[in-house]
Amino acid sequence: MSLSLYSPERIIQLLNTQGNDILKLMAEASSKRLHSHITYSKNIFLPLTELCRNECGYCTFRKDPETINNSVLMYPSEVILRLKKAEKYGCREALFTFGEHAEELAPVKNILNNLGFEDMVEYLYHLCLETIKKTSLLPHSNPGTISLENLKMLKEVNASMGLMLETTSQRLMSTIAHEKSPGKNPWLRLQTIENAGKLKIPFTTGILIGIGENIRERAETLLELRRIQDKYGHIQEIIIQNFQSKPGIAMENYREPSLLELIKTVAVAKLIFPDVSIQVPPNLNLETAQIFLMCGVDDWGGVSPLTPDYVNPEAPWPEIKELELLTNEAGFKLKERLAVYPQYMSPDYLSDWILEKIDKMENSYKTRKQ
């Protein structure tokens, strides 16, 4: 009896594919690609604060309150200044990222209160609204695990939002990866992703492989995302991210997933999600990026022409020209997209503010192209 693709046993079998069957797996996944071009979004990365209530064993973004050298919080004037610069580079997405529930830490809380905000979500709402009113960019926010009410508020001012599921493994909550990270409780993360589905928020999520999860847990994580997508249909893209050991992190001496593990995971994700864009960040795997095009990757994600990837500062973004060359060489065209995918550009999914802005952006884009 053949197993359903949507059973953990079948996915485990596929993730364990060996020899020439790996090539067959890649070819099958590649045939499921959504379109013949590979998309990317030209963005600017705005790390509002590097303080975070969590302490993940693989994180290089978070700073300790005692040792922070940079400013604790990016002020509104700085945000607008950066966005204005991004406009000049033709960026169309303002990516807001920050440490989760940073308002739980006194240095952030004090500044927020002095600025007249209760918490990071209120502050983020203000900045997204400023972005809509004063710039030509569309906000995309990654606010961490937040309530349904907060998601509802942020939906008004965001084209799309994101939260990496990473893993559904509860077991990792007592390992070096997540033992100091209450926000990495899979239940909380699933709840946020499901609530975004209930509210019809176009959503980006993904899995992180190589942080101590086993193959069954990896399969279960993909299946949980499939279950949510079947129920709500709001997931526009799924990122497959690989753990990278870096000097100074708690997991510095842990083994990274091999290239084959990554290839198989990307291919299996594409088979499970023929209806969702599969994304592999090219800056994390530049030397091997082309190979992922052979196993079904649809999208390179956000690529910034002017800001580093603050989450992976040692991995600079490729120049867009370089990305185009390596995409073309593999037989695909590179195509710019907005922070929200076309199938979600409707009043069901987007506020009037965002829809009006998209209209304006598309008109000015068409004018520039003429």
Ligand code: SF4
């Ligand atoms: S990975 Fe994210 S949640 Fe974890 S410590 Fe770093 S910034 Fe915080």
